Amino acid sequence: MKLSSDALDALMPMHLSISADGKVRHVGPTLLKLMHHVCSEGRHFTDVLEVYRPKRAETVPMLLDLAGRRLQTRLRCRAKATLKGLVVPDGDGGAIVNLSFGIGVVDAVRMHTLTSTDFAVTDLAIDMLYLVEAKSAAMEASRTLNRRLQGAMLVAEQRSFTDALTGLRNRRAMDEALKRLIRGGECFALLHLDLDFFKQVNDTKGHAAGDHVLRVVAKIMLELTRKSDLVARVGGDEFVLILSGLRDRTRLADLADRLIGRIEQPIEVDGDLCQVSASIGIAFNHPDATPLETAEELLERADEALYSAKRHGRAQHAFSVSEPEKEDR
Amino acid sequence: MHGLIARTLQCFLQDTYGLSIWQKIAELAKLDFDDFEAMLDYDIRTVEQVLEAASMCLEKPRDALLEDIGTYLITHPNNEGLRRLMRYGGVDFFDFLHSLEDLPGRTRLAVADLQLPELELTDSVPGQFLLSCHGSLSEMPGFGHVLVGVLRAMADDYGALVILDHRGALGQAEVIDITVVETDFAEGRSFELAAAPPPVRREKAS
Structure with a gap:
C-alpha cells in the first residue's frame, strides 16, 4: 500500500516525511503554517526539528530507533513550538514523524491563528477547544452565583445586628453604634441595665417563662425611650441603652427609676406571675476629653456604676463616679 | 428544571423588554424571589408560570415567545x-x-x-x-x-x-x-477559533 502525500496531509496535517538520507521530503500543511511557510524540503531534518526526548536523534537510524515511543520535539524555526511526536518507518528506509500540540493546543491556535480545517477531522483538538470555552463559560456562571451569594451573606450579617429573641439590637450593633458616636464626638448617656432575680425565674419557671420576661422587659425599654435611642440586649439578662443628647442627671435618674418601676410590675406567664427588678449603672461620655475615652472604657465605667447599684441593694440606679483622666471642664 | 434555562428566560425578558417589564412579569407569576440563579434548580411549574405571565403581559403567543428566546x-x-x-x-x-x-x-x-x-x-x-x-x-x-x-x-x-x-x-x-x-446565500458572521471568548453574560451589579 502506498499513500499519496495528499492522503498523508489529510490524515496527519502536522507530519514530516523524511527520506533515507535524512532530508525532508514533505511537510504537512499545518506544520508548514507553523513554520511560516518557509520551505524546508531538501534540508536535513535536524535543521527543521529537534528531537530531544526520550533521546536525541540526529540521524535517520537514531530516529527510527525511537519508533513507537512518545517523542518530545521542538521546531527549529522562529515558532520554537514544543510538540509531541510519533515516528514510524516509511517502508523505504525513511521515516514519517507525526506531530501534535498536546495540551498546548489552546495557545497554539491563538498564536498561529489556526482554524478547524488545520486539524484532521478525527483530531480531538477542536473538541478540546470547545470544552475549554464551555467550561470557562460554566465557571463564569458559577462565579457569578458565588458573588451574588456573598452579597446575600453580607445582607444577612447586617440583619444579625438584631437580637433574635427580643427584636432589640444586639451587642454587635451596640459596639458599632458606640464607636460611631464616639468618633462623631456626640454627647450621650450610656445606661447599663441588669435584671435582678431573673435567674430565679429561669430556674423555677423554666426558660420559656424567662424568654417571655425578657421580651416584656424589652418592650418596656422601647416604650420608655425615644426612637433615636439605641436599646440593645448584650447578654443573657443584660441590656445597654444609649441615649443621645441626654446630659441631665435629674431626667436620667427619673428615667432609670421609671424603667425599674415598670420592670418590677409582675409579669404574667401562663397564669403564673413572675417578678423581676433591675439595677442600672449610668455613665456620660466626654467628647471633649483628651485622649478620647474608648468605648471599652466608657462601658467599664457604666459597669462599675451598675455594680455599685447592686451593692447598695439592687433595684436602683447609680451614676459613674470616676471620670476620664485629663477631663477638660 | 436547570437554573440555566430559567435564568435564560429571565435574561431574555430583561434584555429584550427591560427590567421593569421583567419585574412586572415576576410579580404576575407570583415569584417569591427577584432573580433566577443559573446554578440552582427550579420547579418546572415556576418556570411555566413565568412563561405564562410573560405571554399574558407581552400579549404574545407562547410559541412565538419561545422562538424569540432561541433567536x-x-x-x-x-x-x-x-x-x-x-x-x-x-x-x-x-x-x-x-x-x-x-x-x-x-x-x-x-x-x-x-x-x-x-x-x-x-x-x-x-x-x-x-x-x-x-x-x-x-x-x-x-x-x-x-x-x-x-x-x-x-x-x-x-x-x-x-x-x-x-x-x-x-x-x-x-x-x-x-x-x-x-448554504452561502449571504456573508455569515465570522468565527475564529483563536478569538478570546468574552464573558458569558454581563451581570448587573446587585
Whole structure:
C-alpha cells in the first residue's frame, strides 16, 4: 500500500516525511503554517526539528530507533513550538514523524491563528477547544452565583445586628453604634441595665417563662425611650441603652427609676406571675476629653456604676463616679 | 428544571423588554424571589408560570415567545459565548445540522446536569431535513420552538438561506421541517477559533 502525500496531509496535517538520507521530503500543511511557510524540503531534518526526548536523534537510524515511543520535539524555526511526536518507518528506509500540540493546543491556535480545517477531522483538538470555552463559560456562571451569594451573606450579617429573641439590637450593633458616636464626638448617656432575680425565674419557671420576661422587659425599654435611642440586649439578662443628647442627671435618674418601676410590675406567664427588678449603672461620655475615652472604657465605667447599684441593694440606679483622666471642664 | 434555562428566560425578558417589564412579569407569576440563579434548580411549574405571565403581559403567543428566546440565545451580544460554542458544530450550515445530534452530549460536557431532549436528524431528499426532539413534550414542552429560533439565527450566522417549519407533535416528539435553499446565500458572521471568548453574560451589579 502506498499513500499519496495528499492522503498523508489529510490524515496527519502536522507530519514530516523524511527520506533515507535524512532530508525532508514533505511537510504537512499545518506544520508548514507553523513554520511560516518557509520551505524546508531538501534540508536535513535536524535543521527543521529537534528531537530531544526520550533521546536525541540526529540521524535517520537514531530516529527510527525511537519508533513507537512518545517523542518530545521542538521546531527549529522562529515558532520554537514544543510538540509531541510519533515516528514510524516509511517502508523505504525513511521515516514519517507525526506531530501534535498536546495540551498546548489552546495557545497554539491563538498564536498561529489556526482554524478547524488545520486539524484532521478525527483530531480531538477542536473538541478540546470547545470544552475549554464551555467550561470557562460554566465557571463564569458559577462565579457569578458565588458573588451574588456573598452579597446575600453580607445582607444577612447586617440583619444579625438584631437580637433574635427580643427584636432589640444586639451587642454587635451596640459596639458599632458606640464607636460611631464616639468618633462623631456626640454627647450621650450610656445606661447599663441588669435584671435582678431573673435567674430565679429561669430556674423555677423554666426558660420559656424567662424568654417571655425578657421580651416584656424589652418592650418596656422601647416604650420608655425615644426612637433615636439605641436599646440593645448584650447578654443573657443584660441590656445597654444609649441615649443621645441626654446630659441631665435629674431626667436620667427619673428615667432609670421609671424603667425599674415598670420592670418590677409582675409579669404574667401562663397564669403564673413572675417578678423581676433591675439595677442600672449610668455613665456620660466626654467628647471633649483628651485622649478620647474608648468605648471599652466608657462601658467599664457604666459597669462599675451598675455594680455599685447592686451593692447598695439592687433595684436602683447609680451614676459613674470616676471620670476620664485629663477631663477638660 | 436547570437554573440555566430559567435564568435564560429571565435574561431574555430583561434584555429584550427591560427590567421593569421583567419585574412586572415576576410579580404576575407570583415569584417569591427577584432573580433566577443559573446554578440552582427550579420547579418546572415556576418556570411555566413565568412563561405564562410573560405571554399574558407581552400579549404574545407562547410559541412565538419561545422562538424569540432561541433567536436571542444566538444573536444577543450577551450570549456571544454561546454562539461561539454553537459554531464549533461545523464549518458550514450542513455540517452544523449534522452535528445537532451531538448537541445534548456537548451540552452535558459543559454542564453535566443540564439535560436537553435527544435530537434526531433525518434527511429525505437533498437539502430537506426532519429534526425530531424526543421526550421534549413531557420534560421541556416547547423546546422545539426554541430550537426553531436557534436554527434560524444559526442559519443567519452561517449566511445560509433556510426555511423552517415547526410541525407540532408527532407521537412523543416535536418535529421541525428544515429546508436548506442555499448554504452561502449571504456573508455569515465570522468565527475564529483563536478569538478570546468574552464573558458569558454581563451581570448587573446587585
